[in-house]
Amino acid sequence: MSELKRTPLYELNKARGGRMVDFVGWEMPVQFESIVEEHKATRHAAGLFDVSHMGEATVKGNQATVFLDHALTNDIGGMETGRVVYSLMCYENGGVVDDLLVYKEGDNDYLLCLNASNTEKDIAWLRKVAGGYDVEIADVSSEYALVALQGPKAFDILSHLSGANLRELKYYWFSHETVGSAPCLVSRTGYTGEKGVELFVKPYYAEELVEDILREGEGLGLKLAGLGSRDSLRLEAGYSLYGHEISESISPVQANLMWTVKLNKESDFIGKKALLEEKAQGRSKCIVFFRTGSRRIVRPGAKVVCDDGGGGEVVSGTFSPILNEAIGSALIDARSAKADWAVDVRGKAIPLIPVKPPFIDLRPQG
Amino acid sequence: MNIPENLKYTKEHEWIKLLDDGEAVVGITDFAQNSLGDITFVEVPEAGDTFTEGEAFGVVESVKAASDLYMPLDGEVLSANEGLEDAPEKVNQSPYEDGWIVKIKIANPDQIAGLLDVSGYQEIAKD
Numbered sequence: 001m002s003e004l005k006r007t008p009l010y011e012l013n014k015a016r017g018g019r020m021v022d023f024v025g026w027e028m029p030v031q032f033e034s035i036v037e038e039h040k041a042t043r044h045a046a047g048l049f050d051v052s053h054m055g056e057a058t059v060k061g062n063q064a065t066v067f068l069d070h071a072l073t074n075d076i077g078g079m080e081t082g083r084v085v086y087s088l089m090c091y092e093n094g095g096v097v098d099d100l101l102v103y104k105e106g107d108n109d110y111l112l113c114l115n116a117s118n119t120e121k122d123i124a125w126l127r128k129v130a131g132g133y134d135v136e137i138a139d140v141s142s143e144y145a146l147v148a149l150q151g152p153k154a155f156d157i158l159s160h161l162s163g164a165n166l167r168e169l170k171y172y173w174f175s176h177e178t179v180g181s182a183p184c185l186v187s188r189t190g191y192t193g194e195k196g197v198e199l200f201v202k203p204y205y206a207e208e209l210v211e212d213i214l215r216e217g218e219g220l221g222l223k224l225a226g227l228g229s230r231d232s233l234r235l236e237a238g239y240s241l242y243g244h245e246i247s248e249s250i251s252p253v254q255a256n257l258m259w260t261v262k263l264n265k266e267s268d269f270i271g272k273k274a275l276l277e278e279k280a281q282g283r284s285k286c287i288v289f290f291r292t293g294s295r296r297i298v299r300p301g302a303k304v305v306c307d308d309g310g311g312g313e314v315v316s317g318t319f320s321p322i323l324n325e326a327i328g329s330a331l332i333d334a335r336s337a338k339a340d341w342a343v344d345v346r347g348k349a350i351p352l353i354p355v356k357p358p359f360i361d362l363r364p365q366g
Numbered sequence: 367m368n369i370p371e372n373l374k375y376t377k378e379h380e381w382i383k384l385l386d387d388g389e390a391v392v393g394i395t396d397f398a399q400n401s402l403g404d405i406t407f408v409e410v411p412e413a414g415d416t417f418t419e420g421e422a423f424g425v426v427e428s429v430k431a432a433s434d435l436y437m438p439l440d441g442e443v444l445s446a447n448e449g450l451e452d453a454p455e456k457v458n459q460s461p462y463e464d465g466w467i468v469k470i471k472i473a474n475p476d477q478i479a480g481l482l483d484v485s486g487y488q489e490i491a492k493d
Contacts (some may be wrong), residue, residue: 030403030430031403034403034458035403035404035429035430036404036406036429037404043387057453104451113407169439228403228429228430232429284467294407295406295407295427295428295454296406296407296409297406297407299432318429319404319406319429326407327404346425346432
C-alpha cells in the first residue's frame with residue numbers, strides 16, 4: 001500500500017479535528033464532530049466540504065467539442081461558455097467509465113471534474129479513445145483544491161466575501177470570481193441538493209479561502225463537514241454515486257440516468273449502440289430507492305428478496321438525519337420494481353418502502 | 367478520553383458497574399462511542415434473557431458500522447434501557463449514565479476477577 005495522498009487542506013482538516021480515513025487512497029476527513037450534526041447543519045444553515053481529492057482534466061484543441069461529444073453521453077456541442085453539464089462517460093457495452101461535470105471555458109476549451117477513484121482510469125480512457133482527434137488532454141488535478149459550500153445560508157456567507165453577486169449565478173453555470181482574496185472558479189453546483197457552490201481554487205489559496213468562509217459563516221451555523229455527511233446528503237437527495245448506483249456493470253438505463261444520455265445528438269458517441277439496444281429490449285435490472293421505517297441501517301451488499309421471486313442487492317445505505325430513518329438504494333430485477341421488497345439484516349427480514357427520490361423536499365434551485 | 371475509576375471494563379470496550387446486590391449495569395465506553403461515531407440504533411435484549419460471558423446480546427449501530435455487544439459476565443437481563451430505542455444518541459452523549467444498555471443479575475461472581483480495571487483498560491483504549 002503506497003502512502004496516502006493529502007489535499008492542500010489536510011493540515012487545516014486535521015487541526016480542526018477532522019477524523020481522517022483512507023478514502024480511495026486519499027487521507028480525508030470522514031467527519032469532524034458528528035456526521036449527523038454536519039448533515040443537519042448543511043440542510044438548515046451551511047456545510048463546507050473539502051473535496052479536493054476529486055480529479056480535474058482539461059480538454060483543449062481544434063476538435064475538443066467534437067471529441068467530447070464522442071466520448072460523453074450528454075450534449076456538449078450545445079453548451080454555452082460558462083455552462084456546466086453533468087454527463088456520463090460510457091464503454092462500448094454501455095457500462096459507465098465515470099460520471100463527471102463538464103465546464104465550458106471557451107470554444108474547444110473544457111475542464112472536467114472527475115471522481116477521485118476514477119481519475120487515472122478516466123484520463124487513460126479519454127486518451128485511448130482520442131486517437132485521430134486533434135485534441136489535448138491534460139491531468140490538472142494537482143493544480144486545484146476544491147471546496148463545496150452548500151446550504152440555505154451559503155450565499156449569505158459568500159455575500160461578504162465577493163464583490164460579485166454570486167446569488168445571481170444560475171444553477172449549473174460558473175464564473176471566475178474572487179472570493180475573499182482567492183481567485184476561484186465558482187460553480188453553481190453541488191452534491192447535497194441544497195443551494196450552494198463548488199469553488200475550484202489554486203492550492204496556494206485554499207487554506208485562506210476556507211478560513212475566510214469559516215469566519216463569515218461562524219454566526220450563521222456553518223459547519224466544516226466530512227465525507228460521511230457528504231454521502232448521507234447525496235443519498236437523501238437521490239444522487240447517484242459511482243461504484244454504487246452506477247458502475248462498469250450498472251448502465252445508465254438501469255440507473256435511471258437516461259436524461260444525461262442524448263440518444264438523438266448527432267455524434268455517434270461511445271456506448272450509444274448498446275444503450276439503444278438495452279432500452280429497446282427492456283432493462284433486466286434497475287436501481288430503486290427505499291426507506292426502511294426503522295433506524296436500522298441496511299448496508300451495501302445486503303440481499304433483497306422480492307415477493308414475486310425476483311431479488312437483488314442493496315448498493316447504498318445510510319441513516320437520514322432528516323427523516324430519522326434508514327434509507328438506501330438497491331439494484332434489483334427490473335420485473336420486480338412493483339413487487340414487495342424485503343431485506344435480510346442480521347437474520348431479520350425488514351420490509352422496504354419504495355421511494356421516488358429525493359427522500360425529502362428540497363428547495364428549488366432557482 | 368473519559369475512563370471512570372469506579373467501573374470495570376472488557377477488551378470489547380464495555381464498562382461494568384458492579385452494584386451491591388450481585389447486580390451490574392453494562393454499557394459501552396466513551397472510547398467505543400467515539401470510535402463508532404453517531405449511534406443511530408441500539409438493539410437490546412429482553413428482561414429474562416440469559417447470556418454467557420462473551421455471548422452477543424445486542425447490537426450498536428452507527429452511521430459507519432454495526433457492532434455486536436458482548437456480555438461481560440454470565441447473567442440474566444433484569445432490564446434494558448428502553449430510552450435508547452427513540453434516542454440512541456444518548457450512548458454518544460452520556461455513555462456512562464443515560465446511555466447505559468442493560469442491567470444484569472450476575473450468575474457467576476468468580477468471573478468478576480477476569481474484568482479489567484482502569485489501568486488495564488487504558489492500555490487497550492489507546493488511539
